[in-house]
Amino acid sequence: MKIQPVISKTDHKSALKRIETLMDREKKSRNEEIELETLFVLVSNYEEKHILIFPPDPIDAIRFRMEQQGLTQKDLSKILGSKHRASEYLNKKIPLSIEAIRKLNNSLGISGDILIQKYTTKR
Known part of the structure; x- marks a missing residue:
């Protein structure tokens, strides 16, 4: 050795x-x-x-965690309180709100540091 x-x-x-x-x-x-x-x-x-490791895109992190836990968009809508809002977030139509970040952190265990990262929305 x-x-x-x-x-x-x-x-x-x-x-x-x-x-x-x-x-x-x-x-x-x-x-x-x-x-x-x-x-x-x-x-x-x-x-x-x-080695620089950049934090993952917040929406990619959400999708990854959903896949890990076998969750659907319907499950996400229950966490976020709205089917429409879940769709807007997953399709990057709007940025995550502070309230959504809190709910995702508590329900999915995704770090707030990841969820607060900026990402480009598609309006």
Whole structure:
């Protein structure tokens, strides 16, 4: 087990490859478990500093969560209180209101940080 800092794209790629190899093993030695955990930390630190991850579009996040939970637009309309309003939001006709953000956060567990992101409406 030779663990090195992850400070370049090459290091990052190598570490990810090693992580994948270790993850695929059904039985790991204690040293391999330590190596895996250490590589996770090193890769996470590298990604946090060097890889920009933009928050998802709020409507895409809503659609994704609905899909995860097997919800329909009818279910969403119950959360938001109106079939028409649910349609307007999902079709990006209007921006999410503060009240809608609160309801979606409470009902679907989508972070407010994601729901408050700007997106282009289609008027």
